[in-house]
Amino acid sequence: MTSILDQYKQAAQASYRTKPPAEPMISSGYINMQLEDNVPMFTKQKMNLNPSDLITHAAVSSDNLVVAMANGKLFRMDIRNPDSEQEIHYSKYCQPTSKLSGLFLDPLGCHLLMSFSSKTKDGCPELAYIHQKSSKLKFVSKIPNYEITEVGWNFENTSNNMTGPILLGTSKGHLLETELEPNNDKMFIASEHYWRQIFDIGKGADTPITGIKFHRVAGTNKYCIFVTTPTRIYQFIGHAIFSENKPSLKSVFYPYLTIPETGFQEIPSTLKYSELQYYFDKNEMPKTFAWLTEQGIFYGQLDPTSQQNSNSVVTQGSLVTYPSGPDGKEIPPLSFVLTEFHTLLMYSDRVKVVSLLNQELVHEDIYSEAHGKLKTIIRDLKKRQIWVFTEKKIFRYKIVREERNLWQIYSDKEQFDLAREYCQNNPAFLDIVNMKQADLFFSKGEYERSAEIYAETQRSFETICLKFLEAEQFDALKKYLERRLESLTDDDKTLISMIVIWMTELYLSQLGTLRRTGRGDSSEYHQMQSDFEVFLLHPKVSKTMRHVKSVIYELMSSHGDKQNLLKLTMINEDFENVVSQYVYRKNYLEAINALQNLKRPDLFYQFAPVLMEAAPKHMVNALIAQGARLSPSKLLPAFLSCQNDEAHITEITRYLEFIVVHFNVKDKAIHNYLLTLYAEHDQQALMRYLSRQGQDIALVNYDVHYALRLCREKNASEACVKLSALLGLWEGAVELALRVRLALAKSVAALPDCPHVQRQLWLHIAEHVITKNQDIKEAMSFLEECPLIKIEDILPFFSDVVTIDHFREPICQSLQEYNNQIEETKAEMEEATKAAKYVRDEIHSFRGRSVRVSASSGCCACDLALLLRPFYLFPCGHHFHADCLTAEITPMLGAAKRSKLGDLQRQLSVLSNIELSTATSSGLPLREVLKNEIDDIVANECIYCGEHMISCIDKPFISDEDWDRVMKEWE
Known part of the structure; x- marks a missing residue:
């Protein structure tokens, strides 16, 4: 529990927190009581841990905490298990002249290296290893006389027993590669074949290595190694050689052994120390790095895939300066840690938090002298926690939304996309x-881009509009109004109407200016016209136009913009107004063009009478272009109201012919009107029309009786013949055809389907022709044309003076035909007589036919003795018991016969003997009648030789239902 003194100190430290500068809310329309989050971004918490002596060194990794104390003991604890506290007296394993100079814990928290330096010049430095599960120090015996100042751990290692290949840095600038692994006696030592010096940064000078970090580029064998000294940071990039899935980092340094040292950044410093820190992203890949120098924190982004420079993976490197101290000087910290957006700088008595983006001090914690001096600050890379160690106490920092002020920082740096990303959807931010x-865009002259963004703000509508009007930026003003229009809801009707009217005025004004200056055909004009049309089609605009269309019409009329007025009426569906204006001004062709563009059938019906009268050819062209969209019957009043001159009749006929031929119109009124025009003006076209309609009265589309009456009035005789024949008035049609021409009468006589009617018509034609000129040759030709007429039919039509000698040949031919018919009749009679005699003989032979059944004969169905039960015997020789045959035949019967058979059997079994003995109308007892009917059904034919067997030829022997059963029986 926090003591009262600590609570007081924490409250006092709040005064040291640097607040971000307040942003004046001059543009926002949002109500925001407080922009700054009340929860502190960085808060420290004192841990309930009391080391037995002053802390000299510390390390934390994966919730494993290790503290070295002045009394020569190590304090270890698993933070997740507070009961795991353990103290190890390490000093008893060391030489008296050695002192602890470094404590290095791997990322897994399992492997701890302790570096010892000599207190005297003659002493030798040492390196000790202790495992998490061990309480004994094991000194690395194979190490040369090097003091280890830094360890580069292998972040890819997942083993708790082996460290994997690691790098060691010495006080002389040597880089060593090794791996710690167990030997046979399960004691952890540095294996000799994994011990090698791979590079020398110092080149013989005392250049201590203060930082080593290395990582592999994902999916490759490429490694990036960072090494720092107090004044330099080195980059080594290369490919490692793998052996047994273990990399050899020595190969990365091969190219750097023969080339001058160029892959480093040097910052002069008088400090004897420095640090190198990584920040890892969520995928545990290094994202940024920071290097502590005297002049500041050298900070940069890491991008191993960058193609800009193959010798460096650093992008956007910059120097973060230190905040000024009480005396106004920038004092370098003793240690630091790196977060995603801040760095925590540790001094002897305080911790300062500096933003990496704007280098401002955002937080400061002053530590009480009661806690002792600050020794180190550490970030647990795995658990992402920050620990601060003083000489007496241990603190842990809690970070709450450190990105909260990034929107403001990025905004000040004019990185607005990033600023919006970190606004966390806060509308005020x-x-x-x-x-x-x-x-910013407005000040740079990028007015349209500024308009797009102004529309998303809450600044006064009038203020922004005045800014663009004063700058005479009408395109940008339109852009702003357009974006504001999209953001308005349907409830803002007044503002929507105002914007729509204003934008329409701007478009019309600009279009009019371009036309007046002779640029009406320029690409600029066409683009603006296209934008205006898109604007008119906007759903909100089109909806608003219906309410303010009178104002918009007046605007367009004042600008003389007829083209856009027409388009607007199309959008508002106010088509009648435009066409009426054209008709009123007698601009008939423009009215017709407007109708074609509007595609409103009801307007065609409304204006067709006037336009057909004024411009028949153009109107008919427009009607034909509409095709099936118009109903021809609704246009008839317009056609009937036209003058009956040749021009109008020709155009009306042209339209009716088009609609009948191309769209197969069957409206009787249309066909009757077309037939009337043909009968009055073009009888040849009338005959072609009647021929196309055919001779089936059920399929013609006109009124036949009306057509016949009309043709009689117009003296169209040939048409009357065709129509009379269509009505079945054959005699009248032939009579009228004989008045026209003989060939027409013959064609009519050949039409009836009834031979008797055809014969009567041909006789009528023959009588007319023979009576008229008594021409024997022509009479003979009738006999050839119509086989229904004989010589004896036309003889009465000749006069008495004509001798029979002229008809000798046809009479003889007719008599010969009669003789042939008599002979054919005789042959048929003789054949019928023979067939009747054969049938009588067959019937007589069946009377004496018999079949013998022996006592051993069996039923063909059940193989039992046939004579045991009533049986049926067929002429083919098959015999069945009556009940066996019934059982066999029943499934083959239809539903009706099966039902009747069941009913007959039921009557035989239910009725009494007296009822069965009752005589029926045929004189037979009821029993005999029932049995005869059953026999007719059951024993109608043999089931093996009759039609039942033939009908079963395509049926399988085994049904689908019985297949499984049969298969099991066969098995």
Whole structure:
């Protein structure tokens, strides 16, 4: 529990927190009581741990905490298990002249290296190893006389027993590669064949290595190694050689052994120490790095895939300066840690938090002298926790939303996309960022881009509009109005109407200016016209136009913009107004063009009478272009109201012919009107029309009786013949055809389907022709044309003076035909007589036919003795018991016969003997009648030789239901 003194100190430290500068809310329309989060970004918590002596060194990794104390003991604890506290007296394993100079814990928290330096010049430095599960120090015996100042751990290692290949840095600038692994006696030592010196940065000078970090580029064998000294940071990039899935980092340094040292950044410093820190992303890949120098924190982004420079993976490197101390000087910290957006700088009595983005001090914690001096600050890379160790106490920092002020920082740096990303959807912050970016674009002259962003802000509508009007940036003003229009809801009707009217005025004004200056055909004009059309089609605009269309019409009329007025009426569906204006001004062709563009059938019906009268050819062309979209019957009143001159009749006929031929119109009124025009003006076209309609009265589309009456009035005789024949008035049609021409009468006589009617018509034609000129040759030709007429049919039509000698040949031919018919009749009679005699003989032979059944004969169905039960015997020789045959035949019967058979059997079994003995109308007892009917059904034919067997030829022997059963029986 926190003591009262600590609570007082924490409250006092709040005064040291540097607050971000307040942003004046001059543009935001949002109500925001407090922009700054009340929860502190960085808060420290004192841990309930009391080391037995002053802390000299510390290390934390994966919730494993190790503290070295002045009394020569190690304090270890698993933070997740507070009961795991353990103290190890390490000093008893060391030489009296050795002192602890470094404590290095691997990322897994399992492997701890302790570096010892000599207190005297004659002493030798040492390196000790202790495992998490061990309480004894094991000194690495194979190590040369080097003092280890830094360890580069292998972040890919997942083994708790082996460290994997690691790098060691010495006080002389040597880089060593080794791996710690167990030997046969399970004691952890440095294996000799994994011990090698791979590079020398010092080149013989005392250049201590203060930082080593290395990592592999994902998916490759490429490694990036960072090494720092107090004044330099080195980059070594190369490919490692793998052996037994273990990399050899020595190969990375091969190219650097023969080339001058160029892959380093040097910052002069008088400090004897420095640090190198990584920040890892969520995928545990290094994202950024930071290097502590005297002049500041050298900070940069890491991008191993960058193609800009193959010798460096650092991008956007910069120097973060230190905050000024009480005396105004920038004092370098003793240690630091790196977070995603901040760095925590540790001094002897305080911790300062500096933003990496704007280098401002955002937080400061002053530690009481009661806790002792600060020794180190550590970030647990795995658990992402920050620990601060003083001489007496241990603290842990809690970070709450360290990105909360990034939106403001990025906004000040004019990185607005990043600023919006970190606004966390806070509308007040977003409004401030958008306002800054819009003002920036406006100041740079990028007015349209500024307009797009101004529309997303809450700044006064009038203020922004005045800014663009004063700058005479009408395109940007339109862009702003358009974006504001999209953001408005349907409830903002007044503002929507105002914007729509204003934007329409701007478009019309700009289009009019371009036309007046002779640029009406330029690409600029066409683009603006296209934008205006898109604007008119906007759903909100088109909806608003219906309410303010009178104002918009007046605007367009004042600008003389007829083209856009027409388009607007199309959008508002106010088509009648435009066409009426054209008709009123007698601009008939423009009215017709407008109708074609509008595609409103009801307007065609409304204006067709006037336009057909004024411009028949153009109107008919427009009607034909509409095709099936128009109903021809609704246009008939317009056609009937036209003058009956040749021009109008020709165009009306042309339209009716088009609609009948191409769209197969069957409306009787249309066909009757077309037939009337043909009968009055073009009888040849009338005959072609009647021929196309055919001779089936059920398929013609006109009124036949009306057509016949009309043709009689117009003296169209040939048409009357065709129509009379269509109505079945054959005699009248032939009579009328004989008045026209003989060939027409013959064609009519050949039409009836009834031979008797055809014969009567041909006789009528023959009588007319023979009576008229008594031409024997022509009479003979009738006999050839119509086989229904004989010589004896036409003889009465000749006069008495004509001798029979002229008809000798046809009469003889007719008599010969009669003789042939008599002979054919005789042959048929003789054949019928023979067939009847054969049938009588067959019947007589069946009377004496018999079949013998022996006592051993069996039923063909059940193989039992046939004579045991009533049986049926067929002429083919098959015999069945009556019940066996019934059982066999029943499934083969239809549903009706099966039902009747069951009913007959039921009557035989239910009725009494007296009822069965009752005589029926045929004189037979009821029993005999029932049995005869059953026999007719059951024994109608043999089931093996009759039609039942033939019908079963395509049926399988085994049904699907019985297949499984049969298969099991066969098995």
